[in-house]
Amino acid sequence: MRSLLVLTLVLGPPAWADVLIPLRNIRAQEIVTREDFRQEPVDVPGTWPVEDSVDGLESRVALYAGRPVRHGDLGPPALVQRNDIVTLVYARDGLQISTEGRALSRGGIGDTVRVMNLSSRTTISGWVTEQGTIEVR
Known part of the structure; x- marks a missing residue:
């Protein structure tokens, strides 16, 4: 006490x-x-x-x-819903690669979401941007 x-x-x-x-x-x-x-x-x-x-x-x-x-x-409100088809973007040093993926989780701006690349069927993580695309680093 x-x-x-x-x-x-x-x-x-x-x-x-x-x-x-x-x-x-x-x-x-x-x-x-x-x-x-x-x-x-x-x-x-x-x-x-x-x-x-x-x-x-x-x-x-x-x-x-x-x-x-x-x-x-x-x-922030979710821009990406689970199972949405989203654009994956990788940009570095003037190189930009874009492809489609399927969102495995939902997220808002700045959230990290898991996405399956539809071309290679691999699962990767990226950040949701203001445009609703997924930025991969």
Whole structure:
């Protein structure tokens, strides 16, 4: 008990921060806006800060009313869906190679997705670009 008191005196009280709390249950893959959340002071590490904009983001997991939103729970909307035919692009030092592939997972801008090259049937990973193509390095 003394150690807890000493830690509180040395470190100070817990840091309360405003976090986002869903007003309703939100399904995974649903686009959200700021009106879907309320802000509440809570001491939960790893939660989504209020300063960050959530308008137009997609819920990656089901969000339940009254539970704080964590960092990985929201992300950019998916441009690539599973089983979509996508363009794979490899560009380096003036050389650009493009081919078609089948997306094995879904992802938004900047997400890493696995794709099967339709020509060679090999599975590779790449990043989703703003145009919906997959950049391979």
